[in-house]
Amino acid sequence: MISLYFHIPFCTQKCPYCDFYSLPVEDQLLGGYPDQLRRELELRSGEAGGEIVESVYFGGGTPSLLPPTAVAMLLNTVREDYRLAADAEITLEVNPGTVDIGTLADLYSAGVNRLSIGAQSFDDLQLRTLGRSHDVARIGATIAAARRVGFDALSLDLIYALPGQSPEDLRQELAALLAFNVDHLSCYALTVEPGTPFAARQQAGELESADDESARDAFVTVHEMLCAAGYIHYEISNFARPGHACRHNQRYWQRTESYFGFGAGAHSFDARGWGRRLANPDDLAGYLTTMRAGGDPRVNVEVFDRAGALAERLYLGLRTRSGVTDVELRERFGVALATTFPRALTKCGARLQKNNGVWSFDLDGWLLFNHLISEFL
Ligand code: SF4
Structure with a gap:
């Protein structure tokens, strides 16, 4: 079995804490990008060797900026050129505020059956600090719209250990998160990454970030509240109700089966032998040029020996x-x-x-x- 990952490196704006590879969305670029993803899918289909595709993941960036017609075109190509399992998990990351109910209905019709919603916080003030373009009401509206069109596999992201967040603030955020009653949660402590606007503000003494001890206490609070609510803490940053762990990510951690990554900045893993990791460089222009010239954008990142594996x-x-x-x-x-x-x-x-x-x-x-x-x- 194999998994497929599409990287969509576009965002409407750059969040000040983020060091992922993402670029401002430009319609023209976005217009050409899905076609090159389709070509890359076609290019690699022979390598799949007839293996069943058990999961597909659209990550970013902000994949919900892709027009649903593009998602449908890519999933149709997967159905035609690969062996997509009838019960494959097909996830797309959504930022609240980038989709309306019509878009969600089109994504559902295209075959997406799981949404990972980048909520990040359940406090409007903290959402502003994080530079997010949505508020808590928008998170609720996105969840309600997703459920209305048929999605029942939903995941929410939370960032904790936020600037100035007291233990009581965190408990309130977790209570608000739990009220949404979704089956999967991904929770990350904020880390201030070098080179980001948050790092500059921290250096200038303008950002009061959590010390190690408060971050540890916050991790324990997240664990205790979510486990008490019936979630299983199945990976350091991930919680799920029984039977709802993310199948796609579990395959990354298992390291027994291959996954193919498509798009600028996507990584792939070839599980044969001790394993080989490959990547398309974080370079959108280079990716488009290589693909248009009929080339292969992948480079070897690491060939593993037994000790490395x-x-x-x-x-x-x-x-x-x-x-x-x-x-x-x-x-x-x-x-x-x-x-x-x-x-x-x-x-x-x-x-x-x-x-x-x-x-x-x-x-x-x-x-x-x-x-x-x-x-x-
Ligand atoms: S939306 Fe996500 S990927 Fe894009 S800048 Fe914000 S945190 Fe980074």
């Missing part, structure tokens, strides 16, 4: 509640965690637990994830 599998697997198993490590890599990484296990102590042959971090382990995982890399 094992390190990456541990890095990805231990981010998840399902962790890594003794059986998998033995069969795939010929190692046992206890004998191959004794020093790392000592460092992790009780934070890395083994239950029924499954290794996984507890909440404390996730809090220290970057520090602890480095012991295995």
